[in-house]
Amino acid sequence: MTNGNAETSAQIGVSEGTDNAARNVAEEALLKAGALQRAIFNSANFSSIATDAKGVIQIFNVGAERMLGYMAGEVMNKITPADISDPQEVIARAKALSAELETTITPGFEALVFKASRGIEDIYELTYIRKDGSRFPAVVSVTALRNAQDAIIGYLLIGTDNTARKLAEEALLKAGALQRAIFNSANFSSIATDAKGVIQIFNVGAERMLGYTAADVMNNITPADISDPQELIARAEALSVELGTTITPGFEALVFKASRGIEDIYELTYIRKDGSRFPAVVSVTALRDAQSTIIGYLLIGTDNTARKLAEEALLKAGALQSAIFNSANFSSIATDAKGVIQIFNVGAERMLGYAAGDVMNKITPADISDPQELIARAEALSVELGTQITPGFEALVFKASRGIEDIYELTYIRKDGSRFPAVVSVTALRDAQGAIIGYLLIGTDNTARKLVEAEQKKLDQRLRDQTALLSEANGEIQRFVYIVSHDLRSPLVNIMGFASELDTWRKQIFEQLAALRAQVGGEQASESDEALRSDVEEALSFIKSSAAKMDRLIGALLKLSREGQRQFLPQSIDMSQLLQSTLEALAHQARDVNAKISIGELPAITSDRLALEQVFSNLMDNAVKYLRADVPGSIEVRATESDRAITYEVRDNGRGIDAKDCDRIFDLFRRSGIQDRPGDGIGLAHARTLVRRLGGSINVESEPNRGTVFKVMLPKTWHLPVSEMMT
Amino acid sequence: MTQQVVIVMVEDDEGHARLIEKNLRRAGIKNEIVPLADGASAIAFLFGSDGSGLVNKGRPLLILLDLNLPDMSGIDILKRIKENEHLRVSPVVVLTTTDDKSEIQRCYDLNCNVYITKPVDYEKFANAIQQLGLFMYVIQVPEAI
Numbered sequence: 001m002t003n004g005n006a007e008t009s010a011q012i013g014v015s016e017g018t019d020n021a022a023r024n025v026a027e028e029a030l031l032k033a034g035a036l037q038r039a040i041f042n043s044a045n046f047s048s049i050a051t052d053a054k055g056v057i058q059i060f061n062v063g064a065e066r067m068l069g070y071m072a073g074e075v076m077n078k079i080t081p082a083d084i085s086d087p088q089e090v091i092a093r094a095k096a097l098s099a100e101l102e103t104t105i106t107p108g109f110e111a112l113v114f115k116a117s118r119g120i121e122d123i124y125e126l127t128y129i130r131k132d133g134s135r136f137p138a139v140v141s142v143t144a145l146r147n148a149q150d151a152i153i154g155y156l157l158i159g160t161d162n163t164a165r166k167l168a169e170e171a172l173l174k175a176g177a178l179q180r181a182i183f184n185s186a187n188f189s190s191i192a193t194d195a196k197g198v199i200q201i202f203n204v205g206a207e208r209m210l211g212y213t214a215a216d217v218m219n220n221i222t223p224a225d226i227s228d229p230q231e232l233i234a235r236a237e238a239l240s241v242e243l244g245t246t247i248t249p250g251f252e253a254l255v256f257k258a259s260r261g262i263e264d265i266y267e268l269t270y271i272r273k274d275g276s277r278f279p280a281v282v283s284v285t286a287l288r289d290a291q292s293t294i295i296g297y298l299l300i301g302t303d304n305t306a307r308k309l310a311e312e313a314l315l316k317a318g319a320l321q322s323a324i325f326n327s328a329n330f331s332s333i334a335t336d337a338k339g340v341i342q343i344f345n346v347g348a349e350r351m352l353g354y355a356a357g358d359v360m361n362k363i364t365p366a367d368i369s370d371p372q373e374l375i376a377r378a379e380a381l382s383v384e385l386g387t388q389i390t391p392g393f394e395a396l397v398f399k400a401s402r403g404i405e406d407i408y409e410l411t412y413i414r415k416d417g418s419r420f421p422a423v424v425s426v427t428a429l430r431d432a433q434g435a436i437i438g439y440l441l442i443g444t445d446n447t448a449r450k451l452v453e454a455e456q457k458k459l460d461q462r463l464r465d466q467t468a469l470l471s472e473a474n475g476e477i478q479r480f481v482y483i484v485s486h487d488l489r490s491p492l493v494n495i496m497g498f499a500s501e502l503d504t505w506r507k508q509i510f511e512q513l514a515a516l517r518a519q520v521g522g523e524q525a526s527e528s529d530e531a532l533r534s535d536v537e538e539a540l541s542f543i544k545s546s547a548a549k550m551d552r553l554i555g556a557l558l559k560l561s562r563e564g565q566r567q568f569l570p571q572s573i574d575m576s577q578l579l580q581s582t583l584e585a586l587a588h589q590a591r592d593v594n595a596k597i598s599i600g601e602l603p604a605i606t607s608d609r610l611a612l613e614q615v616f617s618n619l620m621d622n623a624v625k626y627l628r629a630d631v632p633g634s635i636e637v638r639a640t641e642s643d644r645a646i647t648y649e650v651r652d653n654g655r656g657i658d659a660k661d662c663d664r665i666f667d668l669f670r671r672s673g674i675q676d677r678p679g680d681g682i683g684l685a686h687a688r689t690l691v692r693r694l695g696g697s698i699n700v701e702s703e704p705n706r707g708t709v710f711k712v713m714l715p716k717t718w719h720l721p722v723s724e725m726m727t
Numbered sequence: 728m729t730q731q732v733v734i735v736m737v738e739d740d741e742g743h744a745r746l747i748e749k750n751l752r753r754a755g756i757k758n759e760i761v762p763l764a765d766g767a768s769a770i771a772f773l774f775g776s777d778g779s780g781l782v783n784k785g786r787p788l789l790i791l792l793d794l795n796l797p798d799m800s801g802i803d804i805l806k807r808i809k810e811n812e813h814l815r816v817s818p819v820v821v822l823t824t825t826d827d828k829s830e831i832q833r834c835y836d837l838n839c840n841v842y843i844t845k846p847v848d849y850e851k852f853a854n855a856i857q858q859l860g861l862f863m864y865v866i867q868v869p870e871a872i
Binding site for chain 1: 740742743746749795824825827845846847848849850852853
């Protein structure tokens, strides 16, 4: 179809007749359509062709010139778009539209614009024929241009070269089912570009992730336009260095490696339509034609937010956690909000036998947990929290999802089917707004601990058995000592009693003997009588003193036995005060030997009062008792304190104890040095028994003729042992 | 103490028994002393063959009781005496080597009348028994009901 004004020169902007009116309206419409459309109109990547109502071309932009090989002047006011379209396709289109709309449509310009003329939005594929006769597939969008009265005054046909897209689609078809699935998945952004990077395909996943509709970006921008510019610059620099060639920080930086046949997967921050950002992992493939010429690129991306946040949370959690995360001894498993594993660290690989690739984006932690335990856990939690929890991943993270700290035991199942007990700590991963974007499950292999626990249980039982045996034996000894000392006392009563009776009789015997001798008048015999009398007296006195000593010893045994049975009671004791009362009890003796006693500031203690009174009164008593006659006595009590213990020192300048006796003096009935003071060798034995029962120790440092220090170390706080609480 | 009062001395140690008797006599006690060397013979004497104690009805008894007996504890004998309808009024003097406080407490809880410890020191022993003798001399002993 030609136009009658064929000789009119192509002067855009010169208004002349109806054709000019159409052009003006077209230009106005474009102005109104705003910046984006203007950009498209002026873009070399779009052929923008405006016609008058009859189809005669009025505008033919630079993109149209580039794509079709005609200059504007060659077509304007001369031909219609039908003249540069595949005639067979125009015929086919006319037929199809006639059938669809039940009206006869002629296979010419009408077939190209009929829908648009009826107000129906129309985008279709069409093969354009270049000036040189070659062809290319185009996608054409047709809009009717109307005047103020809404009458059609022309059409605008915006076309894009569809070659790259066609090839991309073909390549994708060839790439098989898996890639197709990826391509169609809403979880992957699949963006195909032409060789220059202009987006040709923008799948549902890309729409979902990036917030653009396909129409927003197709034939419009490159993936570089939706990528972080700083990262592009950095990537371009790094690649320039790596590959030894200058790479520009644009689309080239995104696909350069792929264009060189190098497999390329990298992390990138995409920018959504609303300006928000998200980390993506992008895999780039060059699309090639039959001659292996690159005709475009396919960028498949996954949203890396969950993983990134998991990693960020881990980074924030500090060195320890990151050490845990990187440790082969902890299984660190991060999932997205639905439980699908996103990170599976070396520890998890080692413990569970799966490689990260086996499980990432495939399964949830519930799939590697004991199903029976999951059911039990879900039931228990349902009851506990009063809400129905399903026996799957939910059961593992429900508490964490409610902000409750959750650490529990769980049996994991390895790839080979074997099982091991784990202790799992679960944390919800949240974004800046507090929304959960995933979970982190850190697990430790509990096998060793379980074994240790079992062993510990056995040991505890054995210890309890032993303790019971010991306390039984101890009780038996106490009873034995008690009974024996009583039974030993009975014969002593007789020994003492009859020795005394004998003594009485002895006097009578010798009196009678003397009387008898007086009667017979024997004088010289009285000397031998006297000798006999003193022998008998001596014998009786040995019997009585030995019996008395034995009574004292038995008394001491009884006392020790009673102390052993006495219930100790821990209470807070002011030690300065306790020593002061001890000192007062000794004041008289101290004055007698001219001894000076000084008591320093002593820290308070929680222990048994009576026992400590006995211990320190014994030590003070000893100190006073064994001073030297030649020097003024000096006795000093002080204390040193550590974290959990206090050491009280009783220091004197007395006669001292020989080094060989320093251990012996704590034994029952043992004494040291000259036996010139009363005593049975019981005091220190008693003191040691008491101090030991109070969880402490007593020892002595001494230098003969210089002095002695007794050191009593006691726990700051003594608790009643469990075995004593039971009695 | 009237002449008819019978002193029942439950004491397994013959030596002790002799020393006690000697010192009581020294204190001027002339009453009959029935020495019983073990628990079984003490029970038999006190409660009779029927075990009712009726055998001693109408007799004034003063009982000296050692706690450490070979065949039973003196505590059990004390308990039976004080639970017996006939003998419960008879004074019981516990005379033993045990000076354990809880033991003393227990005897008084069971209504013993006097608790005396036998000292090993004979002077003290003799003194204690003679004091007891003087005490016996002045107290009134009821007849078993």
